[in-house]
Amino acid sequence: MAELSSQQQAPILAIDGLRKAFGALVATDDVTLDIRAGELHALIGPNGAGKSTLITQICGELKPDAGRILFDGRDVTRLRPHLRSRLGLGRTFQITQLCPDFTAIENVLLSIETRGGGSFDMVSNPRGNAGAIASARERLAEVGLGDLADRRAETLAHGQRRQLEIAVALAREPRLLLLDEPMAGLGPEESAAMTRLLDGLKRRYAILLVEHDMAAVFALADRVSVLVYGRVIFTGTVAEVRSDPQVRAAYLGGEPAC
Amino acid sequence: MTSRLRLAVIAGGLLFLLAAPYLAQVTGSAGLLGLANRIAIYAIAAVSLDLILGYGALVSFGHAMFFGLGGYAVGIVAFHTGAGEPMLGWQGSNAALIVWPLALVACALLAAIVGTLSLKTSGVQFIMITLAFAQMVFFVLVSLQSYGGDDGLLLDRRNTLPFIDLSRPTTFYYVCVALLIGWTAFCARVVNSRFGLVLQALRQSERRAINLGVDPFPFRLTAFIISAIGTGLAGVLWANYARFVSPDMAAWSKSGEFIAIVVLGGLGTLLGPIAGAAVFIALEQILSIWTEHWMIVMGPILTLVALFGRRGIAGRLFGERNG
Ligand SMILES: Nc1ncnc2c1ncn2[C@@H]1O[C@H](COP(=O)(O)OP(=O)(O)OP(=O)(O)O)[C@@H](O)[C@H]1O
Numbered sequence: 013m014a015e016l017s018s019q020q021q022a023p024i025l026a027i028d029g030l031r032k033a034f035g036a037l038v039a040t041d042d043v044t045l046d047i048r049a050g051e052l053h054a055l056i057g058p059n060g061a062g063k064s065t066l067i068t069q070i071c072g073e074l075k076p077d078a079g080r081i082l083f084d085g086r087d088v089t090r091l092r093p094h095l096r097s098r099l100g101l102g103r104t105f106q107i108t109q110l111c112p113d114f115t116a117i118e119n120v121l122l123s124i125e126t127r128g129g130g131s132f133d134m135v136s137n138p139r140g141n142a143g144a145i146a147s148a149r150e151r152l153a154e155v156g157l158g159d160l161a162d163r164r165a166e167t168l169a170h171g172q173r174r175q176l177e178i179a180v181a182l183a184r185e186p187r188l189l190l191l192d193e194p195m196a197g198l199g200p201e202e203s204a205a206m207t208r209l210l211d212g213l214k215r216r217y218a219i220l221l222v223e224h225d226m227a228a229v230f231a232l233a234d235r236v237s238v239l240v241y242g243r244v245i246f247t248g249t250v251a252e253v254r255s256d257p258q259v260r261a262a263y264l265g266g267e268p269a270c
Numbered sequence: 271m272t273s274r275l276r277l278a279v280i281a282g283g284l285l286f287l288l289a290a291p292y293l294a295q296v297t298g299s300a301g302l303l304g305l306a307n308r309i310a311i312y313a314i315a316a317v318s319l320d321l322i323l324g325y326g327a328l329v330s331f332g333h334a335m336f337f338g339l340g341g342y343a344v345g346i347v348a349f350h351t352g353a354g355e356p357m358l359g360w361q362g363s364n365a366a367l368i369v370w371p372l373a374l375v376a377c378a379l380l381a382a383i384v385g386t387l388s389l390k391t392s393g394v395q396f397i398m399i400t401l402a403f404a405q406m407v408f409f410v411l412v413s414l415q416s417y418g419g420d421d422g423l424l425l426d427r428r429n430t431l432p433f434i435d436l437s438r439p440t441t442f443y444y445v446c447v448a449l450l451i452g453w454t455a456f457c458a459r460v461v462n463s464r465f466g467l468v469l470q471a472l473r474q475s476e477r478r479a480i481n482l483g484v485d486p487f488p489f490r491l492t493a494f495i496i497s498a499i500g501t502g503l504a505g506v507l508w509a510n511y512a513r514f515v516s517p518d519m520a521a522w523s524k525s526g527e528f529i530a531i532v533v534l535g536g537l538g539t540l541l542g543p544i545a546g547a548a549v550f551i552a553l554e555q556i557l558s559i560w561t562e563h564w565m566i567v568m569g570p571i572l573t574l575v576a577l578f579g580r581r582g583i584a585g586r587l588f589g590e591r592n593g
């Protein structure tokens with residue numbers, strides 16, 4: 013059913029002719045891509061292909077040189093990043109971005125608190141807001157950090173920080189999740205756990221997943237786009253990607269480095 | 271264990287602050303009351319600076335401008351009131367309940383302007399711009415010939431409060447301590463509030479916060495203004511304590527002292543800077559009896575604290591940030 017309706021609906025995110033150059037280096041080269049509601053869309057490509065740069069432009073931290081970004085039908089190309097985020101973007105970073113001095117639950121609370129941009133209320137302590145605390149705990153439990161709510165983020169293991177980033181992204185009740193290599197640096201067991209976690213999120217959220225771990229990508233993705241030197245050379249289902257000679261030559265042939 | 275130690279230290283500090291007039295009387299050293307009073311006033315400025323320096327990582331190297339402005343607002347109003355010369359048609363007043371809020375509003379306005387212009391930058395640039403504004407304020411004060419220019423301005427008497435006689439040293443001292451306690455409690459509330467959560471997030475990872483929907487500028491500006499009001503209050507009290515204001519109140523070295531006190535006490539701890547003020551002012555007093563170049567001794571002490579005592583006095587005592 014999700015399959016059917018997502019076909020008919022307008023895409024939640026539509027990128028149209030996006031271009032970004034750093035001097036002579038074209039990091040995003042006429043990229044056109046869309047993500048449908050409920051879809052898990054994987055973006056793969058070799059190191060330096062421009063995957064993170066694309067995410068940065070979707071979030072608005074980087075302004076494209078040309079092209080348009082439509083979020084839920086609205087042109088957000090010129091919208092500042094914090095305003096874009098409030099429309100319902102949930103994001104994780106290739107290099108974890110958390111508040112190291114905050115506990116795990118404070119990091120999630122922050123995400124809940126800032127859905128509308130944050131409050132100037134100088135009296136009430138958000139740590140005493142039972143409703144917010146309960147939903148933060150739920151998020152932590154969902155990503156498998158239920159027991160570590162009161163640990164400072166700095167003291168968490170690498171894999172746990174990756175999980176926490178996802179909890180932070182989920183706490184905003186996002187309409188689109190942008191995940192930049194959530195498995196990077198994880199051991200095999202942690203990767204498997206992360207794959208299960210993402211599988212659980214699938215359908216509930218539209219997800220753009222950047223990932224080098226092909227096993228995870230092939231297990232999770234509805235569609236896959238392949239980015240090479242800033243260009244999308246292929247978009248299709250997992251089966252199509254696997255059998256496409258061009259993709260095999262450009263990317264899958266030589267096993268990608270992580 | 272640490273929490274018990276913490277409570278003990280807080281109780282001890284509070285006891286010392288409350289008992290200082292009694293100790294001064296018992297030991298017969300009137301200087302002790304003055305020392306405690308200077309500590310209480312500087313502590314208000316230090317707590318205020320910690321709000322943006324420790325919790326917001328905004329290194330304002332110009333906070334003395336608010337100390338100076340708060341002081342001069344009191345001084346200038348007192349000058350006109352005393353001389354019977356109206357300013358802008360206003361007869362002036364000696365009432366603290368009129369003059370002090372006026373001074374604080376002036377500080378808030380200056381902070382709104384300086385903050386708006388400086389908070390567009392960060393890092394070293396922010397340090398330099400706040401310093402530049404403070405220097406401007408300093409030179410404006412120096413150039414105010416009718417208000418004493420370089421030499422500053424003497425106040426005939428302290429501002430007045432209903433039912434409370436501020437001219438009595440002990441009474442004035444307790445008013446300062448009460449304001450210190452009230453202001454610190456307010457700042458602690460702010461830091462732990464919903465607003466404080468965002469402010470602290472901006473310090474730890476601005477990128478994270480922006481990507482969660484936070485516009486950094488209004489949060490930082492608000493914190494900057496609150497901090498300026500507190501520092502201005504310290505200036506107001508100083509003018510009343512010393513019954514003298516001079517451009518030195520706004521000098522860059524004063525801004526440096528405030529930073530030194532906060533770092534010495536422990537960034538982002540609020541209570542640490544109070545201890546920092548106590549240690550700094552006491553050391554200054556002791557060392558300056560011994561040598562006029564007391565900064566030669568103080569400098570290395572501060573450097574050592576900065577290098578080895580990562581969290582200052584509060585860090586040594588409590589091991590971690592108390593937010
Ligand atoms: N701010 C910048 N200034 C200049 N060049 C940049 C900038 N950001 C990225 N680049 C370059 O753009 C190219 C794409 O970088 P990007 O980080 O998007 O690659 P990626 O596909 O995410 O790679 P990886 O798999 O290693 O994460 C790289 O060659 C990188 O060096």
Ligand SMILES: [Mg+2]
Pocket residue numbers: 063064065106192
């Ligand atoms: Mg990348």
